[in-house]
Amino acid sequence: MGRRQVAASSANGLALLIRGLRKAYADVVAVDGLDLEVTRGECFGLLGPNGAGKTTTIEICEGLTAPDSGTVEVLGLNWSSGATELRQRIGIQLQETQFPDKLTVEETLRMFRSFFKRGIPVEESIRTAQLDEKRSARVGGLSGGQKQRLAMATALVGDPELLFLDEPTTGLDPQARRHLWDLVDELKQAGRTIILTTHYMDEAERLCDRVAIMDHGKVIALGTPQQLIGSIGGEDIVEFAVTAADASAHGVVDVARLTAIGGVQSHRVDAGLHQLSVSELHLAVPRIFEVLKEQGLHLSEFRTHSATLEDVFVRLTGRNLRDE
Amino acid sequence: MNKLELSSFYQLTSVRLKLFVREPEAIFWIFVFPILLAVGLGIAFRNRPADVLPVGATTAQLARALAADKGLAAKTLDEAAGTHELATGQIVLLAIQREDGVAYKYDDTNPDARTARLLADRAIQTAAGRKDAVQAGNELVHEAGARYIDFAVPGLLGLNLMGSAMWGLGFAIVDERKKKLLKRLVASPMPKSQYLGSFLVSRLGMLIIEVAFFLGFAKLAFGVPFRGSLWQLGLLCLMTSMAFSALGLLVSSRAKTTEAVSGLMNLVMLPMWILSGVFFSASRFPAVIQPVVRALPLTAAIEAMRGNMLQGTGLQLMVPQVLILLVWFVLPFAVSLRIFRWR
Numbered sequence: 001m002g003r004r005q006v007a008a009s010s011a012n013g014l015a016l017l018i019r020g021l022r023k024a025y026a027d028v029v030a031v032d033g034l035d036l037e038v039t040r041g042e043c044f045g046l047l048g049p050n051g052a053g054k055t056t057t058i059e060i061c062e063g064l065t066a067p068d069s070g071t072v073e074v075l076g077l078n079w080s081s082g083a084t085e086l087r088q089r090i091g092i093q094l095q096e097t098q099f100p101d102k103l104t105v106e107e108t109l110r111m112f113r114s115f116f117k118r119g120i121p122v123e124e125s126i127r128t129a130q131l132d133e134k135r136s137a138r139v140g141g142l143s144g145g146q147k148q149r150l151a152m153a154t155a156l157v158g159d160p161e162l163l164f165l166d167e168p169t170t171g172l173d174p175q176a177r178r179h180l181w182d183l184v185d186e187l188k189q190a191g192r193t194i195i196l197t198t199h200y201m202d203e204a205e206r207l208c209d210r211v212a213i214m215d216h217g218k219v220i221a222l223g224t225p226q227q228l229i230g231s232i233g234g235e236d237i238v239e240f241a242v243t244a245a246d247a248s249a250h251g252v253v254d255v256a257r258l259t260a261i262g263g264v265q266s267h268r269v270d271a272g273l274h275q276l277s278v279s280e281l282h283l284a285v286p287r288i289f290e291v292l293k294e295q296g297l298h299l300s301e302f303r304t305h306s307a308t309l310e311d312v313f314v315r316l317t318g319r320n321l322r323d324e
Numbered sequence: 325m326n327k328l329e330l331s332s333f334y335q336l337t338s339v340r341l342k343l344f345v346r347e348p349e350a351i352f353w354i355f356v357f358p359i360l361l362a363v364g365l366g367i368a369f370r371n372r373p374a375d376v377l378p379v380g381a382t383t384a385q386l387a388r389a390l391a392a393d394k395g396l397a398a399k400t401l402d403e404a405a406g407t408h409e410l411a412t413g414q415i416v417l418l419a420i421q422r423e424d425g426v427a428y429k430y431d432d433t434n435p436d437a438r439t440a441r442l443l444a445d446r447a448i449q450t451a452a453g454r455k456d457a458v459q460a461g462n463e464l465v466h467e468a469g470a471r472y473i474d475f476a477v478p479g480l481l482g483l484n485l486m487g488s489a490m491w492g493l494g495f496a497i498v499d500e501r502k503k504k505l506l507k508r509l510v511a512s513p514m515p516k517s518q519y520l521g522s523f524l525v526s527r528l529g530m531l532i533i534e535v536a537f538f539l540g541f542a543k544l545a546f547g548v549p550f551r552g553s554l555w556q557l558g559l560l561c562l563m564t565s566m567a568f569s570a571l572g573l574l575v576s577s578r579a580k581t582t583e584a585v586s587g588l589m590n591l592v593m594l595p596m597w598i599l600s601g602v603f604f605s606a607s608r609f610p611a612v613i614q615p616v617v618r619a620l621p622l623t624a625a626i627e628a629m630r631g632n633m634l635q636g637t638g639l640q641l642m643v644p645q646v647l648i649l650l651v652w653f654v655l656p657f658a659v660s661l662r663i664f665r666w667r
Binding site: 062063064084087088092094095096097098099100102103107110111112113114115116117154158 | 329330331332334335336339342343346347500503504505507508510511512513514667
C-alpha cells in the first residue's frame with residue numbers, strides 16, 4: 001500500500017486528544033466533560049448503549065458538530081484552523097449513509113477518490129473492501145454488508161492516517177459482521193489508527209486495543225478489554241436461579257454466605273437471576289452448590305461464562321448495554 | 325487514472341448526468357411530456373377549414389337556394405320537425421317560408437348560427453335575383469405564427485424549463501440530504517461550491533438537449549416559426565433555466581423530506597402555471613394583479629421567448645424581461661447559499 005509515513009507528522013504521537021469536551025442539545029447533555037487520548041496505530045473503541053453520546057463525540061472529532069466547550073486535537077490539528085488539511089488526512093464512515101442507488105460501486109469510489117489530493121487507487125480500495133465482484137454492480141443491488149464495506153472503501157480511498165468508523169456493523173447479520181471485522185483487522189495490521197463506536201461488546205473486545213466505556217456522556221471506564229474485564233475481580237460469571245426444595249417455602253438466598261465463598265468477588269440479582277463474578281471457577285462452583293443445598297434451595301437454572309465487557313458495563317451501571 | 329478522472333468537478337458533474345439518465349421517469353417528464361402536451365394542444369386547437377353548416381328549410385325551393393352556397397348543407401322538413409332538430413342541435417338554422425317572405429329561426433348567441441344566418445340570407449336573396457353592388461374577390465392566407473400552436477410552443481418551452489430545473493435540483497438535493505449523503509460529502513474534502521456548481525453545469529448540458537429536442541419537434545411537426553435570433557433564444561433559455569435552478573436550490577436548502585420539498589415546489593410552480601401565460605395570454609388577468617403577474621420569472625421568460633420566436637424582437641427591446649430573469653437568479657441563489665443546510 002502506498003501509505004504515508006505516519007509518525008513523522010506529529011510531535012506527541014497522539015492521533016486524538018480530547019479535553020473537557022461538552023455538548024448539550026435542547027433537552028439532553030450528550031457529552032458531559034470528556035477527556036480522551038488515542039495514540040497512533042491504535043484501534044480505539046467507544047463502547048456504550050444507544051444515547052451514551054458516542055456518535056456526538058465521534059462527530060465532534062470528525063468536525064461535523066461544533067462542541068459547546070472543550071478542546072479537540074486531531075493529528076495535532078484543530079478544526080477551527082486546520083479543517084482543510086484534516087479533511088484530507090482522515091477517513092470517515094458515518095452511520096446510515098445511503099449512497100446513490102443508481103451509481104455503481106466503482107463510480108461511487110471514483111467520485112470520492114477525486115476529492116482527495118493523495119490516496120490509493122480506486123482498484124485497491126475495491127480489493128481491500130473485497131468488492132471485486134461487485135465493482136460494476138449498482139449500489140442499490142448490494143447487500144447490507146456490501147454497502148457497509150463500500151462505506152468503508154469510501155473512507156479508505158484517501159489513504160487516511162486516521163479512520164473514524166461509527167457503528168460499522170449495526171444492522172448487519174452475524175456473517176456480514178464477521179466479514180467486516182476481518183476487514184478492520186486487516187486495516188489494523190496495516191498500521192492505521194482507527195477510532196470506532198459500537199454498542200456490541202463482542203465487537204469492542206474483538207477489535208479494539210483499548211476501549212472507553214461511555215454512559216450518559218461520560219467515560220466510566222477506560223483500558224484494554226483485558227484490564228476492564230479484570231477490573232470486576234473475577235474472570236468468570238456464574239448465573240443461577242433457585243426455587244425452594246419443598247414447594248411451600250420461598251427460595252430466599254443468604255447472599256452473605258455466598259460471597260463468603262473463596263473466589264466469589266461480588267453478587268447481584270436481576271429479575272430473579274443471581275450473578276456472581278468468580279475468580280477460581282473450579283474451586284468456587286462446588287462450594288456454591290453446597291451452600292445452596294444447605295439453605296434448602298433447588299437450582300432451576302445454572303450456567304457459567306467468561307466475563308465480558310458486557311459484564312463490566314452491568315457492574316458499573318447496573319444496566320445491560322442493550323437495555324435502551 | 326488520468327487527470328480528468330481525478331478532477332472532483334468532473335466527477336461530480338458526471339455523477340449528476342449519470343443519475344439523471346438512469347432515472348426513466350425524469351426522462352419522460354422532461355423529454356416526452358412536453359411533446360405530448362404540444363401534440364395534444366396542436367390537435368385540439370388546429371385551424372380547421374371552415375365547417376359546412378347544417379341548415380333546414382320548410383320548402384324544397386328554399387332548400388335548393390340554400391344548398392347553392394358551399395358553406396351550407398340544407399334539407400327540407402316541416403316547421404315542427406325543423407324546430408325539433410334546431411332544439412337538438414342537428415341543424416343550426418331553419419328557414420321558414422311565410423306569405424310575406426322568409427323567417428330565419430336560430431340562436432343568435434351561437435356563432436355558427438349567426439354565420440349560417442348571413443350565408444342563408446345571401447343565398448336566398450341571390451336566388452331571388454339580387455345583384456351585388458360591388459364586385460368582391462377573396463385572397464386567402466394561412467400564416468404560420470398566428471395559430472394557437474405558435475402561441476403555445478414558447479409557453480410550453482418555458483413551462484418545461486421551469487419544471488426540469490426545479491425538480492432537477494430541488495428534488496435531488498433533498499433526496500441526498502434525506503439519505504445523509506450530503507453529510508457524508510461534507511465530511512470528505514469535497515469543495516462545497518463544486519457540489520452546487522455540478523448541478524448548474526449538468527443542468528446546462530441537459531438544457532441543450534432538452535431545448536433542441538422540443539423546438540426541433542415543434543419546427544418539424546407544426547412548422548412553428550423562429551423569427552428572432554437563435555443565439556438570443558438560446559441565451560433566454562439559459563437565463564430561464566438558471567433562474568429556476570436558483571429557485572429550486574432555494575426551495576431545497578432547508579427541506580428535510582422529499583414530501584416537504586414537493587409541496588414547496590408545487591406552491592412555487594402552480595401559480596405560475598396559471599398566471600404566467602403558458603396556455604393563454606397573461607394580459608387577460610385584471611389590471612390590479614398585472615404588476616405581480618409581470619414580475620413572475622415564468623411570465624418574463626415566456627413573454628421574451630414569444631417576442632423572439634413570433635415577432636423576432638431583439639433582446640435589447642426586452643430589457644425588463646431580461647432583468648426580471650436575472651434578479652430571479654441572483655436573489656434566490658444568494659439567499660440559498662446563506663441558508664443551505666448540509667445535514
